[in-house]
Amino acid sequence: MNKPKIVVLGAGYAGMMTTKKLTQxxxxDEAEIVLVNKHNYHYETTWLHEVAAGTINHNRARFMISDVISPNRVRLIYDSVVEVKRDENLVVLENSEISYDYLVISLGFVTNTFGIxxxxxxxFFIQDIDSCQLIREHIEYQFAQYKNGEEKDDDSLTILVGGGGFTGIEFVGELAEKVPQLCKKYDIDRSKVRIINVEAAPSIMPGFDKDLVTYAKKSLQERGVEFREGAAIKECKADCFVVGEDNEEIKAGTIVWTGGVTGSPVLSKSGFELTKGKVTVNGDLRAPGEDNIFILGDCAWVMNEAEGRPFPPTAQAAMQHATTCANNIKALLHNEPLTNFVFDDKGTVASLGVTDAMGTVFSGTKLYGKSAATMKKVIDNRSLFLQGGPRLLLKKGKVRPF
Amino acid sequence: MNKPKIVVLGAGYAGMMTTKKLTQxxxxDEAEIVLVNKHNYHYETTWLHEVAAGTINHNRARFMISDVISPNRVRLIYDSVVEVKRDENLVVLENSEISYDYLVISLGFVTNTFGIxxxxxxxFFIQDIDSCQLIREHIEYQFAQYKNGEEKDDDSLTILVGGGGFTGIEFVGELAEKVPQLCKKYDIDRSKVRIINVEAAPSIMPGFDKDLVTYAKKSLQERGVEFREGAAIKECKADCFVVGEDNEEIKAGTIVWTGGVTGSPVLSKSGFELTKGKVTVNGDLRAPGEDNIFILGDCAWVMNEAEGRPFPPTAQAAMQHATTCANNIKALLHNEPLTNFVFDDKGTVASLGVTDAMGTVFSGTKLYGKSAATMKKVIDNRSLFLQGGPRLLLKKGKVRPF
Structure with missing residues (x-):
């Protein structure tokens, strides 16, 4: 008997959830399920800014895939994807090849520097666990070097964050928590350390509600974050950003770029037609012209037909993609009609540190401060719960013991 | 009424203990006591290798001077000493000057590179809290960079320690504890990381009992430390030592020199006659030709007249110097005869990690392994007890809660 083989590429939010839903x-006996991932762990991409700032341990932000997906039910392959050969129904991995009947591409994003x-x-990029551990260590190394050095270069303590979008703002919020701790550890005056966020648009968090942005800015400024809005970055040198018409140099010891992402490079290597680095998928989440290939999460643009633009690429959306995708694969196996993706927007909350946040929930209700921070933890925990049930929530959840 | 003024320079083992004994x-009304120190804290020099390896927190290895010496009894000045003007009975500090009737110079050591x-x-040097925090951060930064980098340079994970004396050996012992933890944290194979100790003499720990040295070497080798004995370092480059006649390059990402120390440069600046960077003091611990200047600890050579060579410069000896010095200052104030220093050798134990050590105690009894490790902790705790009594011992002592 030859069971159809479903291969899921990537164990991010979309890939993990698709695999889990498929097993349900x-x-x-209906199908063989294979999950391919670079690491043997899944990490919470939306928590990476906390790992980079050093406010949570990196092990809090990841869990073993085999703790959530049973290796008896799903074949787990830990390897990197090189290319999809669509005409051969074959995925080329770094160390092997694997054929498929149905393919789910959920390989996530890479950082986009827009050629700056x-x-x-x-x-540095906020991209994965390794890159974020490096940012954390680099920042602390600047403090250690400053403290031990004979000649003090105050600029070396400056942390420069390019991009005032979601990740950039959440990251400076965590830095505002971490920097005072580092100052204490190294006996360095807090006033020596600058946290500067640089955004090319006229305001940080473009597209966000204006009241919320005003709130976020004020809260972060009060904790020592500086903003440079309307400042286009022309160049990044080893020790500075060059911004604006007069080529002003903003010096720093740590430079982090959070200004953009694009879909996995595997997409272009596999010959998919791309729009801004991602594939614009059909309503049923299949790649255009493909019967058996789904593309999800940060690799896909899913159009909001009502508004004529794509839905925002969030973790929440990625997990909802997974449900639609798993249902549609079942429909294909059963020769039933496929359904189109409908986004159920539960709102978006950006954290601004441990006890502050802002965002909208329940179709437009604005939240600020502690209640938003609590809601943010609820959202983070929900993602864990959806993936690994109560056991994973208890193990990694953001529950404070006080 | 004009009280005589006693000024103590440096709050290391010798200076702290002298100040404390003077207050007792x-x-x-007999004298004004002044203690000058660069920082507002004392640190345990003999624990610095643990701070550098990251096996203890740096705050464990230091305590506030004012927690042990009452500022109501002793005037505490936190400043750096520039020079002693002996003919004016004056100490020049970075930000002020201070006159004295009696002076105690206990300014400790600086690293000696012997012009290599x-x-x-x-x-890097194991010299003070700041320099050791930098070593700790530098090592971890190498791991983070290695893990995140595309091209893996295994040499970047090598830790090269120049000097196989007491500090060098204790340091590689701590590294042998720390490296497996870092490997786990960064998912790096332990076999990628090398710890190499380089010593010019035919054997590490020259002057130590041969059986003990053999034990130490075997224990450390079993935990992955490599030794290069009889290897004179001709040059230190950014990424290697150059050793031996054939100019072999030993590559590393972290290079620490522990091969030698010398007395504070304030000594030469103040015109004292030096032997290998220290002042050979009289039996009563006064500088030759000086009635009112004592020199203690790592700034002094105290001759063992019976053996015709100086006593070893240890923390134990420094604290005993303090007792003799404080007694002699009292004798001077009371016009009584001074006494000569007699070293009471309680033995020496070198730690080789958390649960291993070796050394001699009670005039020659050799100790190995766990009992030596326990004795080492007793010695470390004794130093805390002598300085700050049971309160400090409870706060910072090496007592394991299990």
């Missing part, structure tokens, strides 16, 4: 939707000169070479 | 020996080319520029 399908009988054991020197950014690739000189800036 | 002398009535409040590039060592000053390229190696």
């Amino acid at each position: 939707n399908l009988g054991i 000169k020197g950014m690739e070479e000189n800036a | 020996n002398l009535g409040i 080319k590039g060592m000053e520029e390229n190696a």
Whole structure:
């Protein structure tokens, strides 16, 4: 008997949830399920800014895939994806190849520097566990060097964050928590350390509600974050951003770029037609012209037909993609009609530190401060719960013991 | 009424203990006591290798001077000493000057590179809290960079320790504890990380009992430490030591020099006659030709007349210097005869990690392994007890809660 083989590429929010839903939707004899991922762990992409700032341990932000997906039910392959050969129904991995009947591409994002000169070479990226551990260590190393050095270069303590979008703002919020701790550890005056956020648009968090943005800015400024809005970055050098018409140099010891992401490079390597680095998928989440390939999460643009623009690429959306995708694969196996993705927007909350946040929930209700921070933890915990049930929530959840 | 003024320079083992003994020996109206120190804290020099390896928190290795010496009894000045003007009975500090009737110079050591080319520029030193925090952060930064980097340079994970004396050996012992923890944290294979100790003499720990040295070497080798004995370092470059006749390069990402110390540079600046960077003091611990200046601890050579060579410069000896010095200052104030220093050797134990050590105690009894490790903790705790009594011992002592 030859069971159809479903291969899921990537164990991010979309891939993990698709795999999990498939094991629930399908009988054991109905299909073989394979999950391919670079690491043997899943990490919470939306928590990475906390790992980078050092406010949570990196192990809090990841869990073993095999703790959530049973290796008896799903074949787990830990390897990197090189390319999809669509005409051969084959995925080329770094160390092997795997054929598929149905393919789910949920390989996530890579950082996009938009070709800004020197950014690739000189800036750190909030991209995965490794890159964020490096940012954390780099920042602390600046403090240790400053404290031990004979000649004090105050600029070396400056942390420069390019991009005032969601990740950039959440990151400076965490830095505002972490910097006073580092100052205490190294006996350094807090006033020596600058946290500067640089955004090319006229305001940080473009597209967000104006009241919320005003709130976020004020809260962060009160905790020592500086904003440079309307400041286009022309170049990133080893020790500075060059901004604006007069080529002003903003010096720093740590430079982090959070200004943009794009879909996995596997997409272009596999010959998919791209719009801004992602594939615009059909309503049923299949790639255009493909019967058996779904593309989810940060690799996909899913159009909001009512508004004529794509839904925002969030973790929440990625997990909802997974449900639609798993249902549609079941429909294909059963020769039933496929359904289109409908986004159920539960709102968006940006954290501004441990006890502050802001955002909208329940179709437009604005939240600020502690209640928003609590809601943010509820959202983070919900993602854990959806993936790993109460056991994972208890193990990694953001529950404070006081 | 003009009280005589006693000024103690430096709050290391010798200076702290002298100040404390003076407050016990002398009535409040008998003398004014002043303690000058660069920082507002004392640190345990003999624990610095643990701070550098990251096996203890740096705050464990230091305590506030004012927690042990009452500011109501002793005037505490936190400043750096520039020079002693002996003919004016004056100490020049960075931000002020202070006159004295009696002076105690206990300014400790600085690292001595013996003029080895590039060592000053390229190696880290186990010298004070700041320099050791930098070593700790530098090592971890190498791990974070290695993990995140595309091209893996295994040499960047190598930790090279120049000098196989007491500090060098204790340091590699701590590294042998720390490295497996870092490997786990960054998912790096332990076999990628090398810890290499380089010693110019034919054997590590020259002067130590041969059986003990053999034990130490075996224990450390079993935990992955490599030894290069009889290997004279000709040069230290940014990424290697150059050793031996054939100019072999030993590559590393972290290079620490522990090969030698010398007395504070204030000594030479103040015109004292020096032997290998220290002042050979009289039996009563006064500087030759000086009636009112004592020199203690790592600034002094105290001759063992019976053996015709100086006593070893240890923390134990420094604290005993303090007792003799404080007694002699009291004798001077009372016009009584001074006494000569007699070293009461309670033995020496070198730690080789958390649960291993080796050394001699009670005039020659050799100790190995766990019992030596326990004795080492007793010694460390004794130093805390002598300085700050049971309160300090409870706060910072090496007592394991299990």
